[in-house]
Amino acid sequence: xxxxxxxxxxxxxxxxxxxxxxxxxxxxxxxxxxxxxxxxxxxxxxxxxxxxxxxxxxxxxxxxxxxxxxxxxxxxxxxxxxxxxxxxxxxxxxxxxxxxxxxxxxxxxxxxxxxxxxxxxxxxxxxxxxxxxxxxxxxxxxxxxxxxxxxxxxxxxxxxxxxxxxxxxxxxxxxxxxxxxxxxxxxxxxxxxxxxxxxxxxxxxxxxxxxxxxxxxxxxxxxxxxxxxxxxxxxxxxxxxxxxxxxxxxxxxxxxxxxxxxxxxxxxxxxx
Amino acid sequence: xxxxxxxxxxxxxxxxxxxxxxxxxxxxxxxxxxxxxxxxxxxxxxxxxxxxxxxxxxxxxxxxxxxxxxxxxxxxxxxxxxxxxxxxxxxxxxxxxxxxxxxxxxxxxxxxxxxxxxxxxxxxxxxxxxxxxxxxxxxxxxxxxxxxxxxxxxxxxxxxxxxxxxxxxxxxxxxxxxxxxxxxxxxxxxxxxxxxxxxxxxxxxxxxxxxxxxxxxxxxxxxxxxxxxxxxxxxxxxxxxxxxxxxxxxxxxxxxxxxxxxxxxxxxxxxxxxxxxxxxxxxxxxxxx
Numbered sequence: 001x002x003x004x005x006x007x008x009x010x011x012x013x014x015x016x017x018x019x020x021x022x023x024x025x026x027x028x029x030x031x032x033x034x035x036x037x038x039x040x041x042x043x044x045x046x047x048x049x050x051x052x053x054x055x056x057x058x059x060x061x062x063x064x065x066x067x068x069x070x071x072x073x074x075x076x077x078x079x080x081x082x083x084x085x086x087x088x089x090x091x092x093x094x095x096x097x098x099x100x101x102x103x104x105x106x107x108x109x110x111x112x113x114x115x116x117x118x119x120x121x122x123x124x125x126x127x128x129x130x131x132x133x134x135x136x137x138x139x140x141x142x143x144x145x146x147x148x149x150x151x152x153x154x155x156x157x158x159x160x161x162x163x164x165x166x167x168x169x170x171x172x173x174x175x176x177x178x179x180x181x182x183x184x185x186x187x188x189x190x191x192x193x194x195x196x197x198x199x200x201x202x203x204x205x206x207x208x209x210x211x212x213x214x215x216x217x218x219x220x221x222x223x224x225x226x227x228x229x230x231x232x233x234x235x236x237x238x239x240x241x242x243x244x245x246x247x248x249x250x251x252x253x254x255x256x257x258x259x260x261x262x263x264x265x266x267x268x269x270x271x272x
Numbered sequence: 273x274x275x276x277x278x279x280x281x282x283x284x285x286x287x288x289x290x291x292x293x294x295x296x297x298x299x300x301x302x303x304x305x306x307x308x309x310x311x312x313x314x315x316x317x318x319x320x321x322x323x324x325x326x327x328x329x330x331x332x333x334x335x336x337x338x339x340x341x342x343x344x345x346x347x348x349x350x351x352x353x354x355x356x357x358x359x360x361x362x363x364x365x366x367x368x369x370x371x372x373x374x375x376x377x378x379x380x381x382x383x384x385x386x387x388x389x390x391x392x393x394x395x396x397x398x399x400x401x402x403x404x405x406x407x408x409x410x411x412x413x414x415x416x417x418x419x420x421x422x423x424x425x426x427x428x429x430x431x432x433x434x435x436x437x438x439x440x441x442x443x444x445x446x447x448x449x450x451x452x453x454x455x456x457x458x459x460x461x462x463x464x465x466x467x468x469x470x471x472x473x474x475x476x477x478x479x480x481x482x483x484x485x486x487x488x489x490x491x492x493x494x495x496x497x498x499x500x501x502x503x504x505x506x507x508x509x510x511x512x513x514x515x516x517x518x519x520x521x522x523x524x525x526x527x528x529x530x531x532x533x534x535x536x537x538x539x540x541x542x543x544x545x546x547x548x549x550x551x552x553x554x555x556x557x558x559x560x561x
Contacts (some may be wrong), residue, residue, distance in 0.1 A: 055385070137376055143361045143363065143375075149352075150350055
């Protein structure tokens, strides 16, 4: 071998500060020259190699990701949050279908029943309740026990999934509202009750009640209150007026405070 | 490394009228400890308490030198815990990779690249590198068991709880599993529940026998085998007086208990001792049959 790679060139090569033509030349040379190969490997930066390998592996060995997850990432949701979200049943096609069908039924009932939005307003807040009941806890989540043994499988996971349920329900309910008969302000009167009932369900499930039982109790009470308000008052939509809306806002705020104060109960090792 | 990873004192857990754990006191340190007992002995209850997913009715529990009833301590414990539940439960639509990645996210690995590296590593260790992109629902029972094992290895836990990890594995996979567990880095505390005495003999430095919610034995596998010394016999014929007896491959009969006529004493195994300890009754007879 008539020439050898000079020390400054080796430095430049090792640190990556070398142009492509020179790099190819070094690589072609060391294949044939054991002396330069040794000089190069003696100066090798293992950390940098490891970083490059890791990046390369990550690039070529990308795991296949499902459509739902890809969609969530495309709209700007962080990939780890997206992974936790797709385990929420309400984000699956079968669930979305059921929710859409329920809203369609509610809208239809409201149109048929003398253009009265009451059935829709009474039913819409129950949708996120059902979603939350199916999103969290022992019967609904197959990997629930495993999740509970991790640092964030309790409250954090519950919040992420409940937010997903609420977001999906609110968007679909808003779409359904468009199909409602002319009702003015009252077309949006389901929003605050939905929030209030969902947070109340979470508060109830921070006790010994399961999420499923909590949702049933809160949902049942809601229907009873709506029915009684409708019976007692001669005003239409008595349970959804501005006074009632203020009350729902107050209930939501209070329930959020209680929920935050009780957050460790979602991580306590008694819920099995 | 903590001297005791699991420290139970007078732990009682009832389910209705059944006392699943009836005043259990023991300490478990680094190395592989086997938890041996018949079905319904309280093994899974003990595992769940050690995994911070179940609270005892009374008694005190300390895990990795921390108090699991304290919220901050509990999070710290869970950070260093690897748990393979008896019935892990999977999201069937996930691939093997996605499932382990999901658990890694719950274990606070938010950096994608580092997390994916770690997921690939544990899948490789569990021998699932080739099926990483296969859906969970398309995996065999043994593969799912290994998938559940893989997630338990994430982040090199200081306390590894394996509830019947070898159930459903074929002999080759079981050997591979033993190799893995005996070569874990940093010598974590491993509590391995099983009803297979071979696992204990092959793998565990210490064995705890539980039955009826209480600890019946705590010591080395050799010491367990020694408890049956003088009570295991080989004879030409069967004898009804034995606690347990069965016909072996060579046509002779192995007896555990009082000696039948013309029998010769033989060296007891962990199997014999275990059957003598928890069997004696009909359960054991069925288990041996």
